[in-house]
Amino acid sequence: MPKIGTGEIILIVVVVLLLFGSTKLPELARSIGKSARELRKGLREGDDEDEDEESGTDPDAPAKDQESG
Numbered sequence: 001m002p003k004i005g006t007g008e009i010i011l012i013v014v015v016v017l018l019l020f021g022s023t024k025l026p027e028l029a030r031s032i033g034k035s036a037r038e039l040r041k042g043l044r045e046g047d048d049e050d051e052d053e054e055s056g057t058d059p060d061a062p063a064k065d066q067e068s069g
Contacts, residue, residue, distance in 0.1 A: 020028060 017025070
């Protein structure tokens with residue numbers, strides 16, 4: 001797999017600037033950041049659910065009343 005050098009990165013940045021313009025780039029970066037945060041949040045929630053399933057507890061299940069006697 002070829003390595004990406006400084007020249008290639010500069011070329012990519014120039015092409016992106018030409019395609020989207022300098023006014024659109026902050027909005028694009030903000031959108032990508034929000035998407036990444038949502039993805040990480042979803043992954044964390046999925047991990048929490050997996051841990052709950054492994055322990056045998058269901059956080060959405062109603063609590064059982066324990067009657068003595």
